[in-house]
Amino acid sequence: MKRAIALLALMATTAATAACSGSGGGAAPGAAGDDQVVLRWSTWGTADDIKLYDGFTRDFEKRHPNIKLKLESVSDYADYHPKLFTQLTSKTAPDVFFVGDDNIGKFVSSGVLTPLEGLLAGPDSKSRPEDFFEGIYGGAKKDGRIYGVPNDTNPEVLWFDKKALKEAGIGENPADLYAAGQWTMDKYLDMNARLKAAGKAGSIFWNWYGSTYSVINGFGGKVWDGGRFVATTDANARKALQTLAKGYLDKTFLSADVLPESNSASTRFLKHDAGFYAGGRWVIDSLRKGGELDDYDIVPFPSPDGKPMPGAVAASYMAINKDAKNAKAAFTFLTEFVSKEGQLLRLKGGGAVPSIKGAEQVVLDGYPQHAQTFLDVRDTGFANYPDEVAVPGLTAAINDELLKVWTGKVPFDRGMTELQKTVDGMTG
Amino acid sequence: MAAIAKAPARPARAGRGVRTRDGWWAGLFLAPQVAFLLVFLVVPLGYAVYLSLVQWDGFGPKTFVGLGNFTAQLTDADFLRAVWNTAKLALITVPVGLVLAVLIAAGLAGIKGSGFYRVLYFMPVVTSSVAVALIWQVILADDDNGVLNSTLRRLGLDGPDWLGDPGWVIVAIAIVTIWSSLGLNVVIFLAGLQTIPPQIVEAARIDGASSARIFRSITLPMLSPTIFFSTVVAVISSFQAFDQIYVLVNPAHNEGARTIVYQVYKLGFKDFQFGMSSAAALILLVLTLLVTLVQFAAQKRFVHYDS
Numbered sequence: 062m063k064r065a066i067a068l069l070a071l072m073a074t075t076a077a078t079a080a081c082s083g084s085g086g087g088a089a090p091g092a093a094g095d096d097q098v099v100l101r102w103s104t105w106g107t108a109d110d111i112k113l114y115d116g117f118t119r120d121f122e123k124r125h126p127n128i129k130l131k132l133e134s135v136s137d138y139a140d141y142h143p144k145l146f147t148q149l150t151s152k153t154a155p156d157v158f159f160v161g162d163d164n165i166g167k168f169v170s171s172g173v174l175t176p177l178e179g180l181l182a183g184p185d186s187k188s189r190p191e192d193f194f195e196g197i198y199g200g201a202k203k204d205g206r207i208y209g210v211p212n213d214t215n216p217e218v219l220w221f222d223k224k225a226l227k228e229a230g231i232g233e234n235p236a237d238l239y240a241a242g243q244w245t246m247d248k249y250l251d252m253n254a255r256l257k258a259a260g261k262a263g264s265i266f267w268n269w270y271g272s273t274y275s276v277i278n279g280f281g282g283k284v285w286d287g288g289r290f291v292a293t294t295d296a297n298a299r300k301a302l303q304t305l306a307k308g309y310l311d312k313t314f315l316s317a318d319v320l321p322e323s324n325s326a327s328t329r330f331l332k333h334d335a336g337f338y339a340g341g342r343w344v345i346d347s348l349r350k351g352g353e354l355d356d357y358d359i360v361p362f363p364s365p366d367g368k369p370m371p372g373a374v375a376a377s378y379m380a381i382n383k384d385a386k387n388a389k390a391a392f393t394f395l396t397e398f399v400s401k402e403g404q405l406l407r408l409k410g411g412g413a414v415p416s417i418k419g420a421e422q423v424v425l426d427g428y429p430q431h432a433q434t435f436l437d438v439r440d441t442g443f444a445n446y447p448d449e450v451a452v453p454g455l456t457a458a459i460n461d462e463l464l465k466v467w468t469g470k471v472p473f474d475r476g477m478t479e480l481q482k483t484v485d486g487m488t489g
Numbered sequence: 490m491a492a493i494a495k496a497p498a499r500p501a502r503a504g505r506g507v508r509t510r511d512g513w514w515a516g517l518f519l520a521p522q523v524a525f526l527l528v529f530l531v532v533p534l535g536y537a538v539y540l541s542l543v544q545w546d547g548f549g550p551k552t553f554v555g556l557g558n559f560t561a562q563l564t565d566a567d568f569l570r571a572v573w574n575t576a577k578l579a580l581i582t583v584p585v586g587l588v589l590a591v592l593i594a595a596g597l598a599g600i601k602g603s604g605f606y607r608v609l610y611f612m613p614v615v616t617s618s619v620a621v622a623l624i625w626q627v628i629l630a631d632d633d634n635g636v637l638n639s640t641l642r643r644l645g646l647d648g649p650d651w652l653g654d655p656g657w658v659i660v661a662i663a664i665v666t667i668w669s670s671l672g673l674n675v676v677i678f679l680a681g682l683q684t685i686p687p688q689i690v691e692a693a694r695i696d697g698a699s700s701a702r703i704f705r706s707i708t709l710p711m712l713s714p715t716i717f718f719s720t721v722v723a724v725i726s727s728f729q730a731f732d733q734i735y736v737l738v739n740p741a742h743n744e745g746a747r748t749i750v751y752q753v754y755k756l757g758f759k760d761f762q763f764g765m766s767s768a769a770a771l772i773l774l775v776l777t778l779l780v781t782l783v784q785f786a787a788q789k790r791f792v793h794y795d796s
Contacts, residue, residue, distance in 0.1 A: 139741060143758035150547055167761060171548035318742060319653065321632040453546070454760035457741065464742070470655075487760075 096127055098390045101155035103133040105141040117406050121397060128390050149173045149382070156385035157395055162376045162444050165209055166200035166451035174208040175381040180392050181207065187400035192417050196371065199444025200451060201378045209378025210399045211416035213408060215341030216438035217271035217373045218359045219249075219264070220429075225333045226252065229259035235360040236431045242367045246279040249337075249363040250304070253313050256336040263313040264337035265326045266305075268464050270445050270456060271373035272339045275362040277301040278370055285446045290484040293477040302466075302477070309467040316467050327351075341375060342414050342435055345428065358429045361438050374442035376416065414439050448488075455487050540767035547761050558768035568769060570744060571752040572776070574659055578748065579727035581663040582670075587719055589667065590674030591712070595704060597675065598682045607679070611672035618669065622736035625665045626652070652738050655745025662734055662746065669733070670726070674719050681715030682708070713792040721784055728777050749773045 104111075111134050118130050133155055135141040142164045148154035149168075160168050168174055181190045193211055201209035221235050231252055238244040253263025266272035274284050282298030283291050292298040308314035315335065317326035327347035330338040333356070338344065348357055364370040379399055385391045397403050404415040408423045414435045415423055424435050449455055462483050466476035541558055543551040562568045593610065597603040613621060628636045631650035638648035651661035685708065693703050709716075731750040738746040741755075749769065757766030 139739075139759075143754075146547065146758060146761070167546075171546070173548065321630070321650075321653075324632065454755075457759065461741070461744075 097129055098127060098387045099129045099131055100157065100387055100390050100394055101131045101133060102157040102394065103135070103141075103145065103155045104159040105135050105138045105161075107136055113407060113412065117398065117403060120406060121394065125390075125393065128394065130394065152384055154382050154384070156382050156387055156391040157398075158380060158382065159212065160201075160209055160378045160380050162199050162378070163450055163456040164453065165378050165380075166447060166449075167453040168380065169200060169203050169208045170451060173383050175383050175385065175388065175391075176206045176208060177210060177381065177392075177395075178205070178207040181210070181396070185392065185396070187396045187402070188417060192401075192419070194416070194418070194440055194442075196441065196443045197374050197376045197416060197439065199376060200447045201380075203447075209380040210395065211376045211444075212379040212399050213377075213404060213413040214416045214439050215343060215375040215413050216435050216442050217275055217339060217341060217375065218361055218434055218438055220330070220338045220340055220344050220357055220359050222330060222333055222336055222338075222356055223358065224353075224356045225256065225261055225336045228333065229256045229261060229336065231255055231336075234358075236358050236434075238367075239360050239363075239369075239434075244360060244363045245367045246363045246365055249279070252336060253308065257311070257313045261333075262315045262329065262335040263308065264339065265315045265317050265320075265329060265335050266339045267317045267326070268460050268467065270449070270459075271341075271375055273302075273305070273463060274445075275339070275373050276305055278372070279363050279365065280304070281365040285448045288448050290449075290481065290488070293481045299477065302463075303473055306466050306473045306476070310469050314467075316464065318464065319468060342424070343412055346412065354428060359431050359434050361434055369437070369441065372438040372442045374439055374444055376444045452487050455484065458483050458487060537767045537770055540763050541771050543764050545763045547763055551764075554764065558764045559772065562765060562768050562772060567744075567747070568749075568752055568772075571747045571749045574745060575728055575730070575748045577659045578663055578666070578730060579724055581660065582666045582727050583720060583723045585663070586667040586670060586723060587674060587716065590671055590678055590719070591709075591716065593671070594675045594678030594682060595708060598679060607672075607676065610675045613669040614672040616669070618733045619736050621665065621669050622733045625661075625668075626737060629661050629664075653743065655743055658738055658743050658745040662730070662737065665733060665737060666727070666730065670723070674723070677719055678712065678715060681712045685711045710793045714794055717784070717788045717792045721781055724780055724784065725777055728773060728780075749776075 104114075111132065114132065118132070122128065122130060135144055138161065141159075142161060145154060145158055145160070149171075154173075160174075178190055180186060181188060188210065190207055197211045197214055198207065201207060201211070219235070223234070226235075229252075233248075233252075235244060235249075235252070238248060256263045266276075277284055277292060277298045280297045280301035282301050283295045284298060285291065286295070292302065305314060309316060315326070315329070320326055320329065326338060327344075329335050330344075331347070331352045339362075348354055361369065361372050379395050381388065381391045381395060398407075399417060401415075401417050401420045404417055404420045405423050408415055408420070415421065416439075421436055424432050426432070444450075445456060449459070459480065462476065462480040465471040465479075466473055471479065540551075542553060542555060544554050544558070545551040597606055600606075627634060629638075629651040631638055631648070631653055633639065635648075635651075637651070641648040649657040651657050689707055689711075690703055693707055698706070729750055730748055731754065734740060734746055734748060734751065735754075740746040740748075740751045747755075750773070753766050753769045753773065756762045756769055
């Protein structure tokens with residue numbers, strides 16, 4: 062009898078506990094409750110960046126009342142991929158997630174992403190494979206299969222300050238020179254020298270492949286060739302790196318990475334202390350906060366002969382977890398997120414450039430004057446080299462080695478030897 | 490005779506029974522802790538040893554490489570730099586932190602209303618390490634907002650770029666570490682001071698000993714077990730320093746701030762080299778054990794357990 066009462070009590074407790082957990086209203090991640098699917102997705106970004114997704118989320122959930130989006134964000138890009146990696150290995154990763162262009166190769170080769178080419182070409186797709194520019198698939202495409210869709214892009218261009226150029230006695234407009242086919246590396250370096258002579262910095266670069274490899278391209282050099290890193294041995298590439306190293310040391314160029322926060326790259330550019338600032342469409346946000354918008358415009362990186370050449374395009378990819386609990390809902394979200402309508406909704410007012418064809422009007426909103434340059438660079442540009450992004454940590458290691466040279470901690474020749482050694486060591 | 494022989498056997502059997510029952514109870518109470526240790530310490534440690542012998546990127550197959558990961562790490566310039574940075578941090582924080590804590594504790598022990606100061610000194614210990622790091626970022630910044638350098642500039646001095654200069658960053662980290670751990674050491678030393686019998690101090694005073702002499706000849710020797718304990722703990726925590734440094738600086742951009750634990754984190758979660766990462770973690774474990782063993786060997790000469 063006592064045993065029976067105890068059993069009943071246990072059953073009652075269990076039922077009560079279950080009822081309590083049910084009354085919390087929160088279905089387990091990814092589980093369906095009342096036919097509603099909770100779709101987990103993740104990205105990186107500050108609180109302000111994350112707010113940009115609110116409009117899309119509201120719109121999406123209104124159109125798909127059976128799908129509830131749950132965003133799990135990480136504020137710092139550097140911390141995002143380690144967390145995602147840990148989640149993937151422990152099978153707790155979100156259904157859909159962003160992957161940076163420096164990590165996509167690793168995730169593709171690890172087989173943790175759902176191949177998307179069939180889904181993208183299928184009847185439920187709002188974003189077909191051919192809607193995206195080939196060059197920006199980068200490491201997300203392997204052996205004809207698509208593992209990630211570029212959610213948006215940021216083509217690297219040179220913002221120039223008309224006022225600073227004028228103060229340095231430079232009458233020519235870089236955008237006009239580009240239009241006339243005269244925007245050469247020689248011309249650009251000459252402008253930098255004149256800016257320096259006028260007491261200003263020539264150019265400010267962030268220490269990343271977008272800037273460094275664009276300058277190498279501008280010298281006609283090669284970074285990767287036949288699966289081998291040749292930037293330290295290719296004559297033109299080495300000359301480009303040497304020019305950069307010399308420029309950093311004599312302050313013709315400034316590395317944004319090491320500028321103090323109170324006198325950051327944006328501040329220097331807004332104060333007309335520099336002629337050029339290499340960046341993407343995100344620079345608009347800084348200029349809007351404190352600059353005279355009309356003082357600034359954009360031009361692609363110069364080429365050896367003035368003819369247009371491919372520029373670097375920063376990209377990130379949206380991918381679906383191979384173990385996604387709600388694969389169908391995950392694809393619905395992904396395809397709408399990267400679709401023309403989705404990008405138009407997300408990218409209004411600045412930040413990034415659409416990765417999909419047909420959403421160009423979001424960029425051509427009147428600012429900057431040569432905003433079409435963003436689209437030209439995107440359409441012909443390249444994401445980081447697949448050989449490089451396939452090796453986790455390689456891009457960061459290259460940047461680390463180069464920063465030592467830029468800051469003068471290591472002499473140029475030794476820096477190149479160490480850079481090659483690092484790359485060889487990591488690529489095997 | 491037989492009855493006499495049986496008589497002592499009864500308590501012996503009863504004793505065994507008690508011991509057996511006690512043993513069962515002890516086992517029962519210890520079981521959760523043993524299970525916890527097995528699941529969260531022994532098994533992961535065993536797995537780390539296994540991983541240190543293979544090449545593995547976290548997803549694909551594992552390739553046995555023997556001691557290759559250890560030799561690679563022990564000859565890797567980045568890892569050796571991390572070991573040196575960690576050693577520098579310990580060499581600054583342990584002596585400076587402990588000397589300060591002993592002096593403050595000795596000072597507090599003799600004043601009225603020391604509770605207020607104890608709370609004051611202990612506050613950083615209960616503050617989140619991330620919050621501490623963020624506050625010190627503002628204090629140590631080398632720009633117009635940097636409290637320390639702005640103050641130094643007003644005094645006509647030019648402070649270093651504490652968080653940006655690889656040569657100074659360990660000093661900056663040491664300052665923050667000492668500040669945030671000082672309170673705990675002060676409380677430990679205050680507890681240690683309370684174990685010193687006041688009559689010994691009183692007797693020394695009657696004999697005419699000065700305060701400095703009392704401190705040197707009575708307080709310090711009698712506090713030596715506490716100092717030894719705090720030294721061991723401080724060295725181990727310096728070797729394991731990570732979270733505060735990660736937020737305070739950005740070790741990715743400043744090689745002077747890369748400690749062994751950062752290297753373990755980077756190799757594993759940024760470079761996806763789990764074999765290398767595990768090897769680095771085990772080297773850290775061995776280093777910690779060695780230093781602790783040396784400390785235990787040295788304590789025989791410096792630590793006085795008799796009153």
